[in-house]
Amino acid sequence: MTVIAPKALFFDVFGTLVDWRTSIARETRLILEPLGHRLDWEAFADAWRGEYQPGMEEVRTGRIPFSKLDVLHRRNLERFLPRMNVTGLSDEVLHNLNMAWHRLDAWPEVPAALTRLKAKFRIAPVSNGNISLMVDLARRNNLPWDAILGAEVAGDYKPKRQVYLAACAALDLPPEQCMMVAAHSSDLEAAATCGLRTGHIARPDEHGPGTGETGPSVPVDVAGSDLADLAGKLGV
Numbered sequence: 001m002t003v004i005a006p007k008a009l010f011f012d013v014f015g016t017l018v019d020w021r022t023s024i025a026r027e028t029r030l031i032l033e034p035l036g037h038r039l040d041w042e043a044f045a046d047a048w049r050g051e052y053q054p055g056m057e058e059v060r061t062g063r064i065p066f067s068k069l070d071v072l073h074r075r076n077l078e079r080f081l082p083r084m085n086v087t088g089l090s091d092e093v094l095h096n097l098n099m100a101w102h103r104l105d106a107w108p109e110v111p112a113a114l115t116r117l118k119a120k121f122r123i124a125p126v127s128n129g130n131i132s133l134m135v136d137l138a139r140r141n142n143l144p145w146d147a148i149l150g151a152e153v154a155g156d157y158k159p160k161r162q163v164y165l166a167a168c169a170a171l172d173l174p175p176e177q178c179m180m181v182a183a184h185s186s187d188l189e190a191a192a193t194c195g196l197r198t199g200h201i202a203r204p205d206e207h208g209p210g211t212g213e214t215g216p217s218v219p220v221d222v223a224g225s226d227l228a229d230l231a232g233k234l235g236v
Contacts, residue, residue, distance in 0.1 A: 005234055006197050008171050009117060010126035010149065010164075012182035015206045017114075017125075017227070018104040018137060021045045027100035031093065037086055042208065044084060051076035056128060056157040066155045068130035074098045101129070102136035107203070111142045113227035116236045118144050126150045126167045126180065128157050147171070159190030168196070181230065185217040197221045201230050 014020050024045035032039065055072040058064045077098055081087065089097075117123055124147040125134050134148045147170065151157050154166035168175050175195030182188050183203035192198050198216075200223040206212030216223055224230030 005120065006179040007177045008122040008124070008168075008173055008179070009199070009234075010124055010167050010178060010180050010191075010196070012158075012180070012184060012187050013125050013127040013129055013134065013137065014104075015203055015212070016181065016183040016201060017110050017143070018106050018141070019206075020049065020101075020104050021207060023104040024048060024100055027103055028097060031096055031100070032086065035089075035093070039084060039086070046207065047080045047084060048073075048076060051080055060157055060160055068152060069128055070098065070101070070130055070133060073101055102133050103140065104137055106137075106141035106143065107226070109226050109228040111144075113231045115144055116228075116231045117234065118146065120234070120236045122146045122171055124149045124167065124171070126158070126163065158187060161190075161194050164191050164194040164196055168194075179221065181227075183213055185213060185220075188216065188220055189218045192218070192220075199223070199230055199234070201225070201227050 011017055021042065025041035028044050029041045055076045059066050074094070077094065081089070114123060124145055127134060127150040129150065130152045131148050134150070137143065138145055149167040149170055151163055153170060154163040156162050164180065165175065168178050171178070176197065179197040179199050180188055180191035181199040181201065183201050183206060185200065188198040188200060198220040200216035200220045202214050202225050203212040204210060204214045222230060222233050224233055
């Protein structure tokens with residue numbers, strides 16, 4: 001059954017639209033293996049991602065001022081590298097590693113599904129990623145955004161209310177005319193408390209085979225097996 005459509009769709013990006021784990025494993029291997037490092041590259045990606053929420057929590061709780069995700073990713077990288085027994089990297093190599101987050105690949109159906117959705121809705125990322133990161137991912141993967149919203153616009157990180165509400169305000173829409181789309185139930189639950197509608201897409205392999213969400217664990221307005229399925233349920 002087709003649901004009554006909102007006017008704007010906001011998208012989580014990491015895990016929802018792009019396969020961060022496979023991409024980071026590939027990129028870090030390309031950089032570090034020629035330097036003589038032999039690592040479990042998926043474990044490397046997981047360790048880096050494991051610092052993601054703790055790094056943002058320092059901003060959310062006010063322990064440090066707002067910093068772009070690129071800055072937090074670099075701090076997180078330098079934090080966990082010793083645990084992987086990787087030392088002595090030059091600043092140039094560290095910068096190249098950090099920019100791996102700008103070179104993530106979209107899940108296969110995403111570019112075409114976003115193009116379908118754009119024909120009917122305003123579409124924008126509402127990600128914890130900074131604007132330049134979102135621009136690079138869009139250019140790499142042909143993601144046809146109308147705007148780039150999210151943490152850097154709001155000056156805080158999801159799931160803080162301001163991030164969702166600032167996105168609505170940027171498009172001059174009330175929350176009930178906006179839908180947050182994500183593969184993470186916690187993101188959707190936070191958006192719903194702000195009055196946004198919610199759409200879940202399954203990414204069962206986000207953290208490796210059989211490790212992601214196969215469906216929402218909270219009530220949502222619509223759920224799809226992937227973004228193309230969700231687009232169909234939204235009438236496009």
